[in-house]
Amino acid sequence: MNSNHLINERSPYLQQHAYNPVEWYPWGEEAFESARREKKPIFLSIGYSTCHWCHVMERESFEDGETAALMNRLYINIKVDREERPDIDAIYMAAAQALTGQGGWPLSAWLTPDLKPYYLGTYFSPRSMYGRPSFRQALTQLRNAWDNERDRVEKSSTAIFEAVQRGVEITDHDIPSLSYENSNNRYRELANLCFERLSSSFDEDFGGFGSAPKFPRPAILDFLLCYHYLTENERAKEMVLKTLTAMASGGMYDQLGGGFSRYSVDAEWRVPHFEKMLYDQGQLLALYADAYRLSDDEIYAEKIRQTVTYLRRDLQHSDGPYFAAEDAESDGEEGKFYVWTDRELRDVLADREYQAIRLRYGITEEGNFEHGKNLLHTTTPLDDIAAEMNISRERTEELIAQAKSLLFTIREKRARPSRDEKIVTAWNGLAISGHAKAGMALDDGSMLDDAEKAATVILQHLIVDGRLMRRSTDGEVRFPAYLDDYAFLAQGLIDLYEGTFNERWLREADVLTQKAIELFWDETGGGFFMTAEEGDPNLLLRAKSDNDGAEPSGNSIMVWNLLRLTRLFDDESYYNYAERTIHLFAHRAAAYPDIMPLIVSAGLSLEEPSGTIVIATSDSDEGGTRELIRQAHRTFRPYTSLVVTSGGKQDTWLRQRASFIRPMKTVDDKSVAYVCENFICNAPTTSLL
Numbered sequence: 001m002n003s004n005h006l007i008n009e010r011s012p013y014l015q016q017h018a019y020n021p022v023e024w025y026p027w028g029e030e031a032f033e034s035a036r037r038e039k040k041p042i043f044l045s046i047g048y049s050t051c052h053w054c055h056v057m058e059r060e061s062f063e064d065g066e067t068a069a070l071m072n073r074l075y076i077n078i079k080v081d082r083e084e085r086p087d088i089d090a091i092y093m094a095a096a097q098a099l100t101g102q103g104g105w106p107l108s109a110w111l112t113p114d115l116k117p118y119y120l121g122t123y124f125s126p127r128s129m130y131g132r133p134s135f136r137q138a139l140t141q142l143r144n145a146w147d148n149e150r151d152r153v154e155k156s157s158t159a160i161f162e163a164v165q166r167g168v169e170i171t172d173h174d175i176p177s178l179s180y181e182n183s184n185n186r187y188r189e190l191a192n193l194c195f196e197r198l199s200s201s202f203d204e205d206f207g208g209f210g211s212a213p214k215f216p217r218p219a220i221l222d223f224l225l226c227y228h229y230l231t232e233n234e235r236a237k238e239m240v241l242k243t244l245t246a247m248a249s250g251g252m253y254d255q256l257g258g259g260f261s262r263y264s265v266d267a268e269w270r271v272p273h274f275e276k277m278l279y280d281q282g283q284l285l286a287l288y289a290d291a292y293r294l295s296d297d298e299i300y301a302e303k304i305r306q307t308v309t310y311l312r313r314d315l316q317h318s319d320g321p322y323f324a325a326e327d328a329e330s331d332g333e334e335g336k337f338y339v340w341t342d343r344e345l346r347d348v349l350a351d352r353e354y355q356a357i358r359l360r361y362g363i364t365e366e367g368n369f370e371h372g373k374n375l376l377h378t379t380t381p382l383d384d385i386a387a388e389m390n391i392s393r394e395r396t397e398e399l400i401a402q403a404k405s406l407l408f409t410i411r412e413k414r415a416r417p418s419r420d421e422k423i424v425t426a427w428n429g430l431a432i433s434g435h436a437k438a439g440m441a442l443d444d445g446s447m448l449d450d451a452e453k454a455a456t457v458i459l460q461h462l463i464v465d466g467r468l469m470r471r472s473t474d475g476e477v478r479f480p481a482y483l484d485d486y487a488f489l490a491q492g493l494i495d496l497y498e499g500t501f502n503e504r505w506l507r508e509a510d511v512l513t514q515k516a517i518e519l520f521w522d523e524t525g526g527g528f529f530m531t532a533e534e535g536d537p538n539l540l541l542r543a544k545s546d547n548d549g550a551e552p553s554g555n556s557i558m559v560w561n562l563l564r565l566t567r568l569f570d571d572e573s574y575y576n577y578a579e580r581t582i583h584l585f586a587h588r589a590a591a592y593p594d595i596m597p598l599i600v601s602a603g604l605s606l607e608e609p610s611g612t613i614v615i616a617t618s619d620s621d622e623g624g625t626r627e628l629i630r631q632a633h634r635t636f637r638p639y640t641s642l643v644v645t646s647g648g649k650q651d652t653w654l655r656q657r658a659s660f661i662r663p664m665k666t667v668d669d670k671s672v673a674y675v676c677e678n679f680i681c682n683a684p685t686t687s688l689l
Contacts, residue, residue, distance in 0.1 A: 010473040012420045013049035013081040021068035024079045035076040035113040041146045042111040043075040048083050049420040050275040050327040053123045054106045060126045061135050074143040087531045090543045096120040098163040110142045116157035187603035194593035194600045206268045207243035215263040218283035219548030223597035226638045248303045251377035256408045258310030270377045274328035274335045278427040279551050285434030289441035293636040304438045320453030322431045327417040339373035353403035359385045423472040425485040432492030436499040440633035448499045483530050483554035486516035490561050501644040503654050526584040548598050556598035567612045567641040569657050610639040611677040616664045624671040631688040
């Protein structure tokens with residue numbers, strides 16, 4: 001079998017296409033020079049290894065000899081892994097949304113040889129349908145346009161490029177004033193607007209926002225928890241808890257193996273799109289930890305433990321960091337690994353186990369999913385099952401646990417979905433945060449240990465010559481890190497410090513934050529660019545991340561990091577960077593409040609009290625120290641940072657960096673906490689309850 005130009009790439013996604021009959025090139029000068037030399041337009045395909053529709057388009061078109069021959073004759077064809085190169089993806093996804101109003105993957109883009117897009121779409125079927133051309137028709141028509149209507153094509157590409165430029169080159173010089181610009185409570189008013197918009201779109205029946213498909217939207221849920229904390233608005237909290245409970249009960253959560261799928265295709269969280277992404281697991285661990293802090297509901301603790309178990313078993317490298325994702329498909333069929341026929345369940349389970357599982361998870365003889373298959377999603381409360389089966393609740397739980405254990409063992413023998421074994425720095429940062437917050441909320445040191453192992457390896461192996469790198473695959477470390485990598489990793493290290501009080505993590509977070517300012521800060525327009533100034537010269541422009549979507553915006557997380565570090569350090573510059581960035585993006589959030597909810601919640605900290613809890617520890621009061629830390633870890637305080645100091649006995653790096661903690665000492669050789677607000681501290685206390 002012949003290979004193409006992708007054969008030497010380490011990306012699992014690019015390797016999937018290395019033996020296509022399409023003459024794929026990786027993004028780079030060789031491809032660009034070929035386009036210029038042969039005077040051909042470029043077909044750019046962007047996707048990722050666990051993308052279902054990417055697989056479908058490959059099977060239908062890229063593996064088809066006739067289609068490949070047409071592509072090779074008409075175009076220079078380039079493949080990009082969006083997880084390796086989010087900078088490329090961001091630009092052309094913005095172009096697709098500007099042209100069509102929507103986006104997704106696979107992203108299909110037709111470019112001029114100077115890399116400007118003149119047409120974009122997503123998945124193209126091999127057949128013409130719903131008024132859309134087939135993929136071959138699109139290939140032919142768009143090449144004909146290039147050959148015969150060059151002026152129109154170039155005008156189109158210029159118009160698309162200018163639309164993208166207007167959208168992503170955001171500065172604080174060309175933003176209209178907010179209606180509440182001079183208000184002392186402008187960010188509270190913006191938060192109220194954001195809450196009202198979200199409240200109006202909330203699904204009262206099933207949780208979540210809008211209709212199908214439904215995504216977890218962690219940033220929105222995080223905003224609502226912050227809003228509840230500051231306003232005591234109970235609806236904000238209840239929207240979050242209802243959504244998290246519904247997600248945990250539905251098919252989007254793997255009821256046998258733990259972990260969350262990417263999204264639900266229906267409004268009830270019942271049928272998932274089966275791929276599992278590390279960035280979802282990390283963010284949802286953190287959210288469920290906060291939900292547990294607020295509610296003490298054991299369902300959240302249970303899902304945390306099960307998701308951590310899933311990550312250890314299926315996504316963790318033996319050295320500690322985490323792989324990127326698991327595919328939706330196995331044996332070429334989406335969801336095959338996860339579903340069951342009624343007959344399969346009857347054959348392997350005892351009668352009472354089968355009855356309990358059938359009632360608990362909505363199993364039917366004809367199947368509750370596709371093709372006569374069943375997907376496990378919670379339909380019946382345990383007490384109702386116990387009543388119907390005339391047994392105790394405890395016996396019901398025992399039967400279900402036995403059945404799930406057996407089904408999991410059987411499922412493990414099936415062909416598994418493929419795993420993308422890239423170690424992505426940003427996503428590991430989210431996983432470190434999730435494990436740290438989960439470990440704090442559940443008082444589970446093993447989760448903090450997992451976070452420390454991942455952090456240690458990332459810092460050892462993904463920093464080259466003082467610069468953070470994007471990813472490691474099979475030991476190959478490649479691509480200078482983007483803003484998200486710096487921001488998400490720094491956030492994880494700050495969380496890890498608050499869980500372990502190992503100053504190393506805070507020191508490393510401080511270094512990463514300073515480096516991110518050096519590399520990405522826009523001194524002219526404000527905010528942070530996604531890429532460094534000396535980044536890829538072939539990019540059309542430097543974009544600024546401005547959307548808290550499946551992953552949070554790098555700008556949002558940078559702002560939160562800067563504000564958290566401001567509460568710890570005597571460094572007014574951090575506050576100034578945060579304030580200017582919030583101001584820049586708050587205008588966008590005012591128009592689209594669910595686009596950057598984390599910027600909105602960060603803005604509240606500019607107006608509302610925020611603070612620091614400093615625990616001064618005594619060597620002779622280990623019990624008191626542990627209890628104060630436990631209380632601090634179990635309480636939801638999103639606008640409060642946590643510091644431990646050794647009661648003035650050591651001249652540590654932190655005491656140098658945070659001079660306000662130097663006077664804080666133990667009282668009568670007892671560990672005490674100082675609760676500080678805006679650097680004004682209350683009298684020491686032995687309880688944080």
